[in-house]
Amino acid sequence: MLGGSCTYISLAASYFTKIGIVAVVGDDFDPQDEDFLASRGIDLAGLERAPGKTFFWSGVYSDDMNDRTTLRTDLNVFAGFQPKLPPSYRAYPYLLLGNIQPSLQRDVRAQMDGVRLVGGDTMNYWIQGFREELLRTISQWDFLLLNDSEARQLSGERNLRRAAQLILGMGPNTVVIKRGEYGAMLFRRDHYFIVPGYLLEQVFDPTGAGDCFAGGFVGYLAGRGIDLSPAGTDRLELGRAVIYGSVMGSFCCEQFGVDRFRTLTRAEIDARFQEFKAFTDF
Amino acid sequence: MLGGSCTYISLAASYFTKIGIVAVVGDDFDPQDEDFLASRGIDLAGLERAPGKTFFWSGVYSDDMNDRTTLRTDLNVFAGFQPKLPPSYRAYPYLLLGNIQPSLQRDVRAQMDGVRLVGGDTMNYWIQGFREELLRTISQWDFLLLNDSEARQLSGERNLRRAAQLILGMGPNTVVIKRGEYGAMLFRRDHYFIVPGYLLEQVFDPTGAGDCFAGGFVGYLAGRGIDLSPAGTDRLELGRAVIYGSVMGSFCCEQFGVDRFRTLTRAEIDARFQEFKAFTDF
Numbered sequence: 271m272l273g274g275s276c277t278y279i280s281l282a283a284s285y286f287t288k289i290g291i292v293a294v295v296g297d298d299f300d301p302q303d304e305d306f307l308a309s310r311g312i313d314l315a316g317l318e319r320a321p322g323k324t325f326f327w328s329g330v331y332s333d334d335m336n337d338r339t340t341l342r343t344d345l346n347v348f349a350g351f352q353p354k355l356p357p358s359y360r361a362y363p364y365l366l367l368g369n370i371q372p373s374l375q376r377d378v379r380a381q382m383d384g385v386r387l388v389g390g391d392t393m394n395y396w397i398q399g400f401r402e403e404l405l406r407t408i409s410q411w412d413f414l415l416l417n418d419s420e421a422r423q424l425s426g427e428r429n430l431r432r433a434a435q436l437i438l439g440m441g442p443n444t445v446v447i448k449r450g451e452y453g454a455m456l457f458r459r460d461h462y463f464i465v466p467g468y469l470l471e472q473v474f475d476p477t478g479a480g481d482c483f484a485g486g487f488v489g490y491l492a493g494r495g496i497d498l499s500p501a502g503t504d505r506l507e508l509g510r511a512v513i514y515g516s517v518m519g520s521f522c523c524e525q526f527g528v529d530r531f532r533t534l535t536r537a538e539i540d541a542r543f544q545e546f547k548a549f550t551d552f
Numbered sequence: 553m554l555g556g557s558c559t560y561i562s563l564a565a566s567y568f569t570k571i572g573i574v575a576v577v578g579d580d581f582d583p584q585d586e587d588f589l590a591s592r593g594i595d596l597a598g599l600e601r602a603p604g605k606t607f608f609w610s611g612v613y614s615d616d617m618n619d620r621t622t623l624r625t626d627l628n629v630f631a632g633f634q635p636k637l638p639p640s641y642r643a644y645p646y647l648l649l650g651n652i653q654p655s656l657q658r659d660v661r662a663q664m665d666g667v668r669l670v671g672g673d674t675m676n677y678w679i680q681g682f683r684e685e686l687l688r689t690i691s692q693w694d695f696l697l698l699n700d701s702e703a704r705q706l707s708g709e710r711n712l713r714r715a716a717q718l719i720l721g722m723g724p725n726t727v728v729i730k731r732g733e734y735g736a737m738l739f740r741r742d743h744y745f746i747v748p749g750y751l752l753e754q755v756f757d758p759t760g761a762g763d764c765f766a767g768g769f770v771g772y773l774a775g776r777g778i779d780l781s782p783a784g785t786d787r788l789e790l791g792r793a794v795i796y797g798s799v800m801g802s803f804c805c806e807q808f809g810v811d812r813f814r815t816l817t818r819a820e821i822d823a824r825f826q827e828f829k830a831f832t833d834f
Contacts, residue, residue, distance in 0.1 A: 334710060428616060431751040452734045453748055464831050466735055466746040469713040509834030549746050550832055552791030 271527045272303040274325060275368045275391070278478035281531045282485025282518040283366075284310040285539055286493035290359050292316035292378065296324040296347045310531070315356040320347040335473045336450060355381045364492040366484060369393050372400055372407040379410060387497050389413035389442065391484055397423050409441035412498040415484050417448045430455065434462070444498045446487065446512065448480050448519075456512050459500070463509045465550065468520035468542070475526045479519040486518030487511045510543075517542045553809045554585040556607060557650045557673070560760035563813040564767025564800040565648075566592040567821055568775035572641050574598035574660065578606040578629045592813070597638040602629040617755045618732060637663045646774040648766060651675050654682055654689040661692060669779050671695035671724065673766055679705050691723035694780040697766050699730045712737065716744070726780045728769065728794065730762050730801075738794050741782070745791045747832065750802035750824070757808045761801040768800030769793045792825075799824045 276293040283289045290313030297319065308314060325348040328341045353374060365382050367375040367390030375390055382388070389411050396404050397420060404424075408414050414437060418430060424440075425433035430447060434457035437445045445457045453467040490496075490511040496503065517539055524530045558575040565571045572595030579601065590596060607630040610623045635656060647664050649657040649672030657672055664670070671693045678686050679702060686706075690696050696719060700712060706722075707715035712729060716739035719727045729737045735749040772778075772793040778785065799821055806812045 429751075429753060429755075431753055449734075452731075455748075455751075462751070462831055463834065464748040464751070465834075466737075466748045469711075469737075469744070469746070471711060471713055473711075506834055513834055547834075549744055552745065552747075552788055552795055552829075 272300070272306070273327065273478065273527055275478075275481045277307070277528060278481035278522065279366060279368060279485040279488075280307065280312045281310060281528060282482040282522070283489030283492070284312055284485075285518075285534075285536050286486070286489030286514070287364075289313065289489070289492075290316055290356075290362060292318075292353045292355060292359070294318040294320050294325075294347050294351045294353075296320060296322045299324050306528075306532070313358075315358055316353075318351075318354075320350075322347045329477075331476065335476050338476075353378050360384065363387065364488060366390060366488045367411075368481075369396075372396055372404040376403075376407045376410070379407075387412050387491065389415065389444070389488065389498075391415045391481075392420065392424075394420055394423055405440060411442045413444035413446060414440075414442040415446045415448065415487070417450070417480065421445070421447050431457075431462075435459075443500050444508070446515075448483055450476075450479075454483065454512050454516055456508055458503075458508075461505055461508075463505070463512055465509075465512055465516055465546065468516060468546070470520060470523055473523045476523050477527065479522045482522040483515040483519040485515075487515035489518075490514040513543055513546050514539070516546065554582070554588070555609065555760065555809055557760075557763045559589070559810060560763035560804065561648060561650060561767040561770075562589065562594045563592055563810060564764040564804070565771030565774070566594055566767075567800075567816075567818050568768070568771030568796070569646075571595065571771070571774075572598055572638075572644060574600075574635045574637055574641070576600045576602050576607075576629050576633045576635075578602060578604045581606050588810075588814070595640075597640055598635075600633075600636075602632075604629045606630075611759075613758065617758050620758075635660050642666065645669065646770060648672060648770045649693075650763075651678075654678055654686040658685075658689045658692070661689075669694050669773065671697065671726070671770070671780075673697045673763075674702065674706075676702055676705055687722060693724045695726035695728060696722075696724040697728045697730065697769070699732070699762065703727070703729050713739075713744075717741075725782050726790070728797075730765055732758075732761075736765065736794050736798055738790055740785075740790075743787055743790075745787070745794055747791075747794055747798055747828065750798060750828065752802060752805055755805045758805050759809065761804045764804040765797040765801040767797075769797035771800075772796040795825055795828050796821070799828065 276291050280289055280291045323346040325346050326344040329338045331338045363386040365385045365388040369391040421433045422428055425436040427433040434445045447455045451467045453465045456463045496507050521530050558573050562571055562573045605628040607628050608626040611620045613620045645668040647667045647670040651673040703715045704710055707718040709715040716727045727739045733749045735747045738745045778789050803812050
């Protein structure tokens with residue numbers, strides 16, 4: 271079925287701001303999936319169609335949904351992907367770089383001359399095997415999103431508070447650490463914010479939840495025109511961006527794949543934001 | 553060194569309210585330890601001295617401090633302990649029952665005729681081997697404190713939101729679930745509250761942190777005269793009780809054993825409470 275990091279990020283972000291994607295699909299990509307993305311107002315000018323098959327992933331989750339085992343990863347047309355931005359994208363002020371090879375992330379960054387805020391995601395594979403390249407890449411970013419084990423791996427430090435400070439020393443002025451069912455944390459030099467995870471009655475499918483967090487987080491910042499400059503950023507707004515990220519991640523888990531986004535409304539999103547207020551207030 | 557559930561609970565609670573303990577020690581118990589407890593204003597009228605050795609426990613922690621292995625448990629004088637309340641205790645309005653055999657917890661409860669609020673702790677050992685007795689005991693309680701794996705074991709339900717609702721059906725109107733470094737949750741029929749764990753720069757020794765949480769939680773309720781009646785309880789106050797529990801648990805980890813409580817002040821406690829406000833506000 272329809273999936274992939276770019277899909278989840280863009281669907282989640284589309285509730286907050288106008289967004290355009292850069293990605294590649296094969297000639298097997300279902301026109302109905304394209305229609306679905308377009309129906310959410312997502313600009314598809316940067317969606318490249320290449321001969322061959324679309325990237326494919328499958329996996330199984332443990333009973334408690336906290337571990338997953340990959341069954342199959344077929345790169346297909348993604349293997350030779352060289353992202354090229356359509357000219358119409360160059361004026362976008364916010365750039366979120368998905369989890370690909372750091373040199374490609376840097377290349378996309380270089381195509382956005384006037385970008386106001388840039389950040390992205392990475393994973394253990396790049397941290398371990400492409401460390402120098404990754405460090406060069408994130409040194410140009412405003413924020414870095416990663417999960418707790420990746421933060422420990424990148425920093426070489428188990429304690430997350432110290433790990434975050436070490437990563438802040440690598441360039442980004444904001445580090446966001448995702449903790450799955452335990453929530454998320456945002457760190458800056460002079461401030462940090464922590465939110466517990468939303469307690470779903472049932473986690474149906476956690477695939478894409480981290481990407482939806484990213485989409486909600488950046489989408490909220492973009493929609494509100496917030497940047498992450500060291501001075502003058504409203505702490506409460508940064509917290510709200512983390513909450514909206516958490517809200518989008520929680521909705522993602524409620525149905526299989528991207529299905530929750532076929533019916534989800536902004537009113538439901540704001541109601542869940544208010545739920546976060548209610549269960550964390552003291 | 554000085555330790556044990558009752559010690560940690562009473563030290564933590566002593567910052568919030570006047571407390572008295574019921575416990576047994578052997579003839580090897582160090583008078584200086586008794587002086588330390590008394591110096592915190594703890595009423596020791598219920599501290600029984602029996603011939604023999606004091607209860608002893610030792611264990612080792614995993615590198616990440618999340619798992620521990622017991623090296624030795626010597627029950628010693630605790631083996632034959634039959635708690636008897638001094639008459640002067642019977643007027644105390646709040647009762648916290650530490651983690652002992654459920655029938656003994658019930659027996660202590662029966663000695664407090666005028667008690668206004670009663671709750672307690674339990675553990676996997678009683679849940680597994682003394683289930684019926686435990687259910688009879690907690691059916692008389694206002695609140696039950698337990699950790700996430702115990703909540704799953706007691707309810708037979710993995711999802712904590714559903715697990716808590718099942719436990720609320722067993723009698724207590726309030727269930728507090730401790731999650732170690734991930735924080736704590738409080739559930740009632742119509743409301744829940746979640747707080748993430750405090751991010752210590754270094755966890756020196758987590759022994760007793762759960763007990764200090766209990767002491768801070770009940771101590772705050774008692775100090776403020778709050779009960780847990782189904783109607784009319786201020787939700788924000790319940791949240792604050794969970795925060796003070798978390799604050800006391802976090803301080804406990806900063807030094808070995810009970811040592812942090814030799815210097816800790818109420819001003820430091822309130823400053824950390826304000827830190828919780830700052831890093832969870834949005």
